[in-house]
Amino acid sequence: MTESTPYAVQRREPTEAQRRAVAELITVPPLADELGRRFAAAGHELYLVGGSVRDALLRRPGALLAGGTALTDQDLDFATSAHPDQTLEILTGWAETTWTTGITFGTIGAMRRGLRIEITTYRAEAYDRVTRNPIVRYGTSLDDDLVRRDFTVNAMAFSVPGHEFADPYGGLVDLAAKQLRTPGRPEESFADDPLRMLRAARFAAQLGFAVDPAVRAAMTAMAGDLGRITAERIRDELSKLMIGADPVAGLRLLVDTGLAETFLPELPALRMQIDEHAQHKDVYEHTLTVVQNAVRLESDGPDLILRLAALLHDIGKPATKAVGPDGGVSFHHHEVVGARLTRQRMRALKYPKETIAQVSRLVALHLRFYGYGRGEWTDSAVRRYVTDAAELLPRLNKLVRSDCTTRNRRKAAALAADYQALEERIARIQAEEDLARVRPDLDGNAIMKLLGIPPGPAVGAAWKYLKELRLERGPLPPDEAEAELFRWARDNGLLPPEN
Incomplete structure (x- = not known):
């Protein structure tokens, strides 16, 4: 397996005025700053990353907004310079519970006061270009981590407890333009992880963002690479797209780029x-x-x-x-x-x-x-x-x-x-x-008692007949329902014919 070629990236960092404006816009839950101080005391950096930063700048409901309250219904993602074993040590005595199911990829999960968090070591991995699994390699800086993310609007970070805004690849500009662009060449990004192409369609549906022409071209040219992705992950992205604010925007993108042909050809x-x-x-x-x-x-x-x-x-x-x-x-x-x-x-x-x-x-x-x-x-x-x-x-x-x-x-x-x-x-x-609650006018016990038969298929058949009769004619008086049961039983050989 060979490592992927380093990304050709164009840095577009925010101005100092933009950094200050963002810092004033985002309100960080006290718990996040509390955690940041523990990492800082141990000599490590800690940044809020991904969707929580993006959504705060978009002022989406439940995001980290100025004047808002601490989150209770949103997970928080962090990136850190600490390695997983160091993260676990820092969390000991602070987190109510921790889990290590993602430790292979550098991620430690934790829960405190009802807030679920995930902390991932800076990564600078390569991909095998056969599956979507990375060859995990820890990075030495936040930039190493952010350049490997799917889109620039998800490659912004906010330090805790320092509250410094990091945006080396122009996510703030793209956010303002409502545009999806990759930090580096989209061909490199999608070759690393083809699921990112579906995420582009999902974000188009969820956020109403347009897709950069270069990104759309790469999606069209590389649609076949989606075959490397498991059905379960494709299903999850499709479901998230479908419950977005504008699912039609995402669906059109899937069809226009040829991605739908690979997993939903009926569309x-x-x-x-x-x-x-x-x-x-x-x-x-x-x-x-x-x-x-x-x-x-x-x-x-x-x-x-x-x-x-x-x-x-x-x-x-x-x-x-x-x-x-x-x-x-x-x-x-x-x-x-x-x-x-x-x-x-x-x-x-x-x-x-x-x-x-x-x-x-x-x-x-x-x-x-x-x-x-x-x-x-x-x-x-x-x-x-x-x-x-x-x-x-x-x-x-x-x-x-x-x-x-x-x-x-x-x-x-x-x-x-x-x-x-x-x-x-x-x-x-x-x-x-x-x-x-449509049911026959006679239940199973009544059927067995009236016909003198034990439990078995005949009881189920009689019940089904009476239900069909109930649907056809509506509720029947008890004597009429019993007469219909006896007639059915005679027709089916369960009772002797009338003389």
Whole structure:
């Protein structure tokens, strides 16, 4: 393995006036200064680094802002000249607990007064360019450490307890310009760690930053290098992107640079050629609009399940596209195919089983509503809609509303009115019948007692039949439910036929 070529960097340090302005802007939690004094007493430097410094300058909620209070909900990252064993010694008697799971990479974790911190020795590592694992080599200065970071806006530091601002690579300038740029050549940075390309898309979604042209060019040229990254890490970056303030900005960057092709090819595949008569929408642009709509409908913070369902709801269309004799385009059963493809893709990305089940069920159900406005739905159909959606019904409501992207105002108004009517009908039936807990009118014990049978498959089959009957006809009086059970039992040979 060979060490990577030293970065060609351009230093762009802040002026003294800028340093003073930053020092006045950032309020450091007393605990951080307390820790800094312990390191200084031992003859070592300690700097706040990374996201906490960036977010303070962006004045993001919960950041280290002037006049703010000590952090209680944000981790703090530090860089230090101390080696890991020295860091552990300094933390002894101060930290309530420590952990060394990252010690191979020079990181020691600690907790004190509810604040989680990570302290990493200055690093000047090289990378093997096969995996994303560094050949760990400790640096001798803060500059050694900062030049190896992903973007200049994350390569700023703030000393504790001295409160001196360090920004050798122009992070402050890039922050003001809302620009993502690497401290050195982006090709070098991404060759070291291809995951940084996904982080660029994530920061575009989270922070609303534009990507420097040189960075975008490197992402496009090196998209294939993402194959070195594990599915779990890709999944985590995608999830963080999806819950960002503007996930569409990040998604566009993934598609435009070719990165999406390596781990989510179903998304760029939605850029299907529109037929000459414009018989179907641009499915890719429609999908991004649905994601935006879903974000607007959220009422209690980012909802990853809803946003993933919005992203994947139409991925079955390319496989089901058909052109009829009249030139009309159809996508019959694309929701069924899409649910299957959703399960496959999310499994490949190592999402949890419950997340996969919820997202794929939303994809499968997202077309169920259409046709309601034609007056075809009975109360039975409404019960089945609610029962099939179960706990996902609020999300399904939002997904269906988000899926209406027509520019025809009359059509859009009609769809909105239809769905409003359906929601009101659901509310009425729920109030009357408690659909959230639909059960047969007879439970398993009653079934066994009435039929004189022991526990077994026949009880489950009878229970399922009675539940279907409950969905079809609503609550039944006890005598009618018992009569239906006996009729089913006779039809299935559990009771002798009536004379």
